[in-house]
Amino acid sequence: MEDTLPGIKDVDMVPNLSPQNLASVEIGKNFMLSHGYIKNDFDVNKWAAPEFLERPPASSWKKNGRSALWPSCPKAADPLASGGRIG
Numbered sequence: 001m002e003d004t005l006p007g008i009k010d011v012d013m014v015p016n017l018s019p020q021n022l023a024s025v026e027i028g029k030n031f032m033l034s035h036g037y038i039k040n041d042f043d044v045n046k047w048a049a050p051e052f053l054e055r056p057p058a059s060s061w062k063k064n065g066r067s068a069l070w071p072s073c074p075k076a077a078d079p080l081a082s083g084g085r086i087g
Contacts, residue, residue: 017048 015021026044033041 015053017050017053022048 022044025048029038029042029044032038
């Protein structure tokens with residue numbers, strides 16, 4: 001976390017449907033289409049679903065350390081809590 005935060009602290013991580021972001025999605029879609037990763041073309045502007053972005057931010061969905069959208073999901077365990085190594 002200490003190494004990652006300085007690199008991303010000024011990056012806006014809030015999703016939005018700005019013209020620049022939609023153009024980026026269009027470029028990615030065209031690449032995947034031309035290389036056969038996807039078979040059907042589609043209109044990115046019609047595909048984008050603004051209603052999901054109109055919801056309150058995820059931070060307001062938090063309740064008791066779990067997402068209100070997934071109340072039955074347990075909290076994730078910290079894999080390094082024991083001080084052991086992974087991998």
